Amino acid sequence: MPSLDRTSPIPLYHQLKQALMARLKQGEFRPDRPMPTETELMRTYRVSRITVRQAMQALEQDGLIYRVPGRGTFAKEPKISRRLTRLSSFSQDMQERNVRVASRLLDFRQEPANGAVAEKLDLAPESPVWFIRRLRLADGGPVAVNLSYVRLPRGQSITVAELETAGSLWALLEEKEAQPVEADQTLEAIAAQPELAKLLDLPVGAPILLVEGVVYTRWGVPVEYFQVFNRGDRYKFVLHRTR
Amino acid sequence: MPSLDRTSPIPLYHQLKQALMARLKQGEFRPDRPMPTETELMRTYRVSRITVRQAMQALEQDGLIYRVPGRGTFAKEPKISRRLTRLSSFSQDMQERNVRVASRLLDFRQEPANGAVAEKLDLAPESPVWFIRRLRLADGGPVAVNLSYVRLPRGQSITVAELETAGSLWALLEEKEAQPVEADQTLEAIAAQPELAKLLDLPVGAPILLVEGVVYTRWGVPVEYFQVFNRGDRYKFVLHRTR
DNA sequence: AAGTGGTCTAGACCACCTC
DNA sequence: AGGTGGTCTAGACCACTTG
Numbered sequence: 001m002p003s004l005d006r007t008s009p010i011p012l013y014h015q016l017k018q019a020l021m022a023r024l025k026q027g028e029f030r031p032d033r034p035m036p037t038e039t040e041l042m043r044t045y046r047v048s049r050i051t052v053r054q055a056m057q058a059l060e061q062d063g064l065i066y067r068v069p070g071r072g073t074f075a076k077e078p079k080i081s082r083r084l085t086r087l088s089s090f091s092q093d094m095q096e097r098n099v100r101v102a103s104r105l106l107d108f109r110q111e112p113a114n115g116a117v118a119e120k121l122d123l124a125p126e127s128p129v130w131f132i133r134r135l136r137l138a139d140g141g142p143v144a145v146n147l148s149y150v151r152l153p154r155g156q157s158i159t160v161a162e163l164e165t166a167g168s169l170w171a172l173l174e175e176k177e178a179q180p181v182e183a184d185q186t187l188e189a190i191a192a193q194p195e196l197a198k199l200l201d202l203p204v205g206a207p208i209l210l211v212e213g214v215v216y217t218r219w220g221v222p223v224e225y226f227q228v229f230n231r232g233d234r235y236k237f238v239l240h241r242t243r
Numbered sequence: 244m245p246s247l248d249r250t251s252p253i254p255l256y257h258q259l260k261q262a263l264m265a266r267l268k269q270g271e272f273r274p275d276r277p278m279p280t281e282t283e284l285m286r287t288y289r290v291s292r293i294t295v296r297q298a299m300q301a302l303e304q305d306g307l308i309y310r311v312p313g314r315g316t317f318a319k320e321p322k323i324s325r326r327l328t329r330l331s332s333f334s335q336d337m338q339e340r341n342v343r344v345a346s347r348l349l350d351f352r353q354e355p356a357n358g359a360v361a362e363k364l365d366l367a368p369e370s371p372v373w374f375i376r377r378l379r380l381a382d383g384g385p386v387a388v389n390l391s392y393v394r395l396p397r398g399q400s401i402t403v404a405e406l407e408t409a410g411s412l413w414a415l416l417e418e419k420e421a422q423p424v425e426a427d428q429t430l431e432a433i434a435a436q437p438e439l440a441k442l443l444d445l446p447v448g449a450p451i452l453l454v455e456g457v458v459y460t461r462w463g464v465p466v467e468y469f470q471v472f473n474r475g476d477r478y479k480f481v482l483h484r485t486r
Numbered sequence: 487a488a489g490t491g492g493t494c495t496a497g498a499c500c501a502c503c504t505c
Numbered sequence: 506a507g508g509t510g511g512t513c514t515a516g517a518c519c520a521c522t523t524g
Binding site for chain 2: 032050063066068074076181182183184185186187188189190191205206207208209210213218219220230232235236237238239240241242
């Protein structure tokens with residue numbers, strides 16, 4: 001019944017993955033119960049085994065199913081955390097957690113990159129970069145301060161208006177032909193300094209989860225260097241790791 | 244010249260991946276310079292294209308290369324962080340960072356699981372679990388306190404001696420037919436409580452990076468629930484994320 | 487026009503598990 | 506014995522980039 005669209009530009013294995021995710025979400029496959037076998041899926045969706053396996057591999061990667069040689073494929077207990085393995089922005093993150101969020105723009109300007117930033121973005125020192133500083137609010141209260149240094153393809157530029165209409169920085173970057181697909185990041189616990197404490201409405205010295213990193217496009221070009229100072233008491237970083 | 248062993252039980256694509264990783268490590272392929280094409284690799288290693296692609300996909304996943312349709316495959320700037328995407332234990336982690344580490348066993352006993360632990364490990368409350376508490380030292384100073392609650396397959400058991408000879412808990416778990424392959428974990432910043440502060444040689448209220456999670460076997464069975472309290476000033480969590 | 491990676495097919499053998 | 510997922514082959518078409 002749920003046939004795939006062979007005229008669509010979307011790969012078959014991706015359509016199949018989406019279809020199976022929908023069925024998983026609906027609870028059609030119970031946790032730890034066998035899912036349809038690869039052969040069955042080949043028949044019902046009329047695709048080759050390799051295509052089925054590409055879809056299943058993606059689902060396993062996302063932690064939605066597990067496979068046991070000789071036995072079969074099984075659905076996993078649904079968990080919110082599972083989907084967060086992927087690279088996701090603050091807006092996406094919060095949306096998935098069903099939190100009402102807002103952003104207050106504190107700074108927005110083009111400026112010459114200092115040494116550290118230039119190195120992270122693989123630029124010559126003093127090259128122009130966009131600097132964006134935002135206060136993140138969830139359910140009305142401050143949760144984080146976000147610093148972004150953005151490097152755009154030559155000739156491209158961004159405006160405050162664009163950032164606001166796009167909804168998120170990453171959505172905007174996609175439009176600018178600089179879609180982020182991977183990131184190196186570090187997480188550490190630090191104590192809040194006075195300025196930060198004031199912005200986040202915390203006592204000086206309160207624990208802060210600092211997430212810092214560089215985001216790359218598909219071609220390995222760095223587009224953004226960011227620092228996010230999260231209130232320790234209001235933010236948890238969720239992660240699903242596979243071998 | 245670097246032929247693959249077809250009699251080996253190790254999959255060809257994995258052998259090929261290892262071979263290419265070795266060549267990358269040696270610096271044979273310069274960053275952002277084209278690597279051999281898939282067709283070339285098919286010829287030189289005498290394998291099919293799918294096998295080549297399986298190997299390349301794994302390398303891309305690990306962040307060692309990137310591929311551009313229509314152009315080719317390219318080596319990436321080598322980074323230490325890249326390899327830490329994988330699931331790794333404290334011992335592995337530190338070894339890769341070239342830090343001399345030691346572990347002091349604080350507690351080791353079998354005890355009935357309380358409600359929270361039982362739920363994480365998917366056990367009935369009061370089921371017996373092993374409780375291990377360790378102080379982690381790097382270069383002589385304390386860096387973390389590690390709490391592990393371990394669930395073993397029926398009939399299996401562990402001893403202090405085994406833990407010490409195996410070197411790490413995970414190495415031991417592999418022997419016990421409970422190899423960890425994936426984990427759900429959360430990271431947050433908290434303030435050090437008095438007992439913890441004393442163990443880690445910190446003032447009360449100092450920032451701590453708490454990493455907490457459940458580790459699963461290949462079959463989706465939880466084996467370990469852990470809490471690691473890391474000194475904020477001596478520990479950074481490094482991560483490479485892909486879309 | 488030629489070459490690249492992205493996708494897809496049909497078919498095959500294997501180790502392993504269940505019956 | 507039959508079914509499962511894991512691996513591997515040979516071949517094909519496509520969109521895209523490069524000369």
